[in-house]
Amino acid sequence: MSLDLSVDRSSPVPLYFQLSQQLEAAIEHGELTPGSLLGNEIELAGRLGLSRPTVRQAIQSLVDKGLLVRRRGVGTQVVHSKVKRPLELSSLYDDLEAAGQRPATKVLVNTVVPATAEVAAALGVAEGSEVHRVERLRLAHGEPMAYLCNHLPPGLVDLDTGQLEATGLYRLMRAAGITLHSARQSIGARAATAEEAERLGEHEGAPLLTMERTTFDDTGRAVEFGTHTYRPSRYSFEFQLLVRS
Amino acid sequence: MSLDLSVDRSSPVPLYFQLSQQLEAAIEHGELTPGSLLGNEIELAGRLGLSRPTVRQAIQSLVDKGLLVRRRGVGTQVVHSKVKRPLELSSLYDDLEAAGQRPATKVLVNTVVPATAEVAAALGVAEGSEVHRVERLRLAHGEPMAYLCNHLPPGLVDLDTGQLEATGLYRLMRAAGITLHSARQSIGARAATAEEAERLGEHEGAPLLTMERTTFDDTGRAVEFGTHTYRPSRYSFEFQLLVRS
DNA sequence: TCAATGCGTATGTCCGGACAATCGAACTAC
DNA sequence: GTAGTTCGATTGTCCGGACATACGCATTGA
Numbered sequence: 001m002s003l004d005l006s007v008d009r010s011s012p013v014p015l016y017f018q019l020s021q022q023l024e025a026a027i028e029h030g031e032l033t034p035g036s037l038l039g040n041e042i043e044l045a046g047r048l049g050l051s052r053p054t055v056r057q058a059i060q061s062l063v064d065k066g067l068l069v070r071r072r073g074v075g076t077q078v079v080h081s082k083v084k085r086p087l088e089l090s091s092l093y094d095d096l097e098a099a100g101q102r103p104a105t106k107v108l109v110n111t112v113v114p115a116t117a118e119v120a121a122a123l124g125v126a127e128g129s130e131v132h133r134v135e136r137l138r139l140a141h142g143e144p145m146a147y148l149c150n151h152l153p154p155g156l157v158d159l160d161t162g163q164l165e166a167t168g169l170y171r172l173m174r175a176a177g178i179t180l181h182s183a184r185q186s187i188g189a190r191a192a193t194a195e196e197a198e199r200l201g202e203h204e205g206a207p208l209l210t211m212e213r214t215t216f217d218d219t220g221r222a223v224e225f226g227t228h229t230y231r232p233s234r235y236s237f238e239f240q241l242l243v244r245s
Numbered sequence: 246m247s248l249d250l251s252v253d254r255s256s257p258v259p260l261y262f263q264l265s266q267q268l269e270a271a272i273e274h275g276e277l278t279p280g281s282l283l284g285n286e287i288e289l290a291g292r293l294g295l296s297r298p299t300v301r302q303a304i305q306s307l308v309d310k311g312l313l314v315r316r317r318g319v320g321t322q323v324v325h326s327k328v329k330r331p332l333e334l335s336s337l338y339d340d341l342e343a344a345g346q347r348p349a350t351k352v353l354v355n356t357v358v359p360a361t362a363e364v365a366a367a368l369g370v371a372e373g374s375e376v377h378r379v380e381r382l383r384l385a386h387g388e389p390m391a392y393l394c395n396h397l398p399p400g401l402v403d404l405d406t407g408q409l410e411a412t413g414l415y416r417l418m419r420a421a422g423i424t425l426h427s428a429r430q431s432i433g434a435r436a437a438t439a440e441e442a443e444r445l446g447e448h449e450g451a452p453l454l455t456m457e458r459t460t461f462d463d464t465g466r467a468v469e470f471g472t473h474t475y476r477p478s479r480y481s482f483e484f485q486l487l488v489r490s
Numbered sequence: 491t492c493a494a495t496g497c498g499t500a501t502g503t504c505c506g507g508a509c510a511a512t513c514g515a516a517c518t519a520c
Numbered sequence: 521g522t523a524g525t526t527c528g529a530t531t532g533t534c535c536g537g538a539c540a541t542a543c544g545c546a547t548t549g550a
Contacts, residue, residue, distance in 0.1 A: 080465020220325020
């Protein structure tokens with residue numbers, strides 16, 4: 001019942017990556033059942049005509065994803081639990097689209113303003129210097145779901161209102177050649193103010209789910225600071241996380 | 246200004262791990278300043294008397310942690326932004342202790358009950374079968390901060406009330422030989438019921454931050470299902486996450 | 491002046507081998 | 521029968537080398 005694995009040495013795709021993708025697909029399709037052993041690395045390498053380090057690299061990437069578990073003296077097993085996705089740095093837009101919700105966006109504000117103390121601190125710019133400010137309403141099935149307020153340092157991205165309504169902010173940033181690296185997030189809750197309630201179609205004092213995020217590129221520059229509020233009846237943060245060991 | 250790195254070959258600690266720890270410490274202490282190049286791998290390996298794969302393994306582990314960035318043809322640089330911690334699967338108890346808050350725990354309930362449909366589904370046991378139920382109140386500075394309700398399958402851990410008040414649930418599970426692997430979480434918000442408000446010292450209808458979590462061990466078994474409510478004025482989820490690339 | 495080219499450098503990928511550490515099971519001794 | 525021991529199997533660590541690939545910079549050419 002052994003899998004028919006194969007690699008294409010003429011492909012520019014790295015061999016370990018080809019192998020890891022095939023293994024991941026096999027797990028996804030149930031050809032490798034949870035709990036089953038993967039066969040030892042030496043034999044697997046010999047069967048594929050690869051070296052052991054290459055096979056190990058492929059396996060390791062799946063272990064990092066939480067799909068496999070290695071046990072010394074035993075072997076490598078497929079993890080039982082279904083791993084979904086490990087809380088990526090994804091935009092709400094991508095989240096909704098992946099869920100098949102076809103999100104709609106309404107740009108409320110798209111302008112340049114002097115940075116407040118809070119925004120200046122988050123973005124690492126001088127207080128009062130000009131920054132982009134974007135306020136958006138995210139709708140699903142015609143109902144407001146979240147209010148998104150973002151600030152960006154100047155000169156990074158061309159913020160076209162039309163594009164902002166057609167796609168997510170992160171896609172625009174990536175398209176502008178920005179390499180997103182990490183983000184600091186804070187998730188909390190609070191009661192809605194009258195203004196917030198109005199925007200989201202809730203009543204004043206209703207509980208809101210809040211998220212603050214500062215995103216950095218790979219040079220360590222802050223490239224975005226967002227303050228978001230969600231209607232908890234319509235949205236919650238769902239994710240899977242792995243134990244770092 | 247080169248760092249004085251060294252490895253102890255007689256130590257049972259893997260060489261790559263010794264190196265990665267020293268590099269991490271150097272970054273932490275500012276001896277390696279953000280943006281600075283790390284020096285090429287070949288030379289570094291030669292200087293330490295290690296092979297290049299070993300040095301690469303050390304560097305890679307720090308890249309995975311978000312501390313370093315590699316650029317082909319350029320070198321390896323220290324990331325500017327201060328990386329805190331990447332949302333580990335840590336207990337609230339550990340979180341608070343790390344923040345120097347000396348958390349207190351009050352065990353409200355520690356008993357065995359028949360599993361409700363929700364609990365049975367989460368833990369993968371038969372509905373109505375016996376499961377442990379633990380209800381705790383977590384306090385900081387004498388003030389209630391969170392209400393924690395957990396269900397565990399039988400026979401896994403010896404749930405001693407005294408130990409539950411002295412430490413966190415995860416520590417007990419780890420001490421019982423359980424290898425935590427992953428967890429599915431959901432973070433949301435809602436208005437407090439009268440009972441919840443009473444427990445946490447809030448008023449009815451006040452916004453609460455909620456978290457539901459099912460934890461799995463490395464065999465894929467569900468080992469814990471928790472339903473937690475937090476006072477948003479006292480607690481929020483803060484974490485840093487990396488872009489998977 | 492500006493764009494295209496070439497080159498050095500550093501990381502990315504891959505190989506084949508060696509020994510150590512650990513787990514589980516079969517085996518042995520009491 | 522039970523407990524301790526040995527042993528095979530498998531992953532963990534480490535080595536030294538080779539070639540590919542991409543980036544930045546200097547040189548060259550229009």
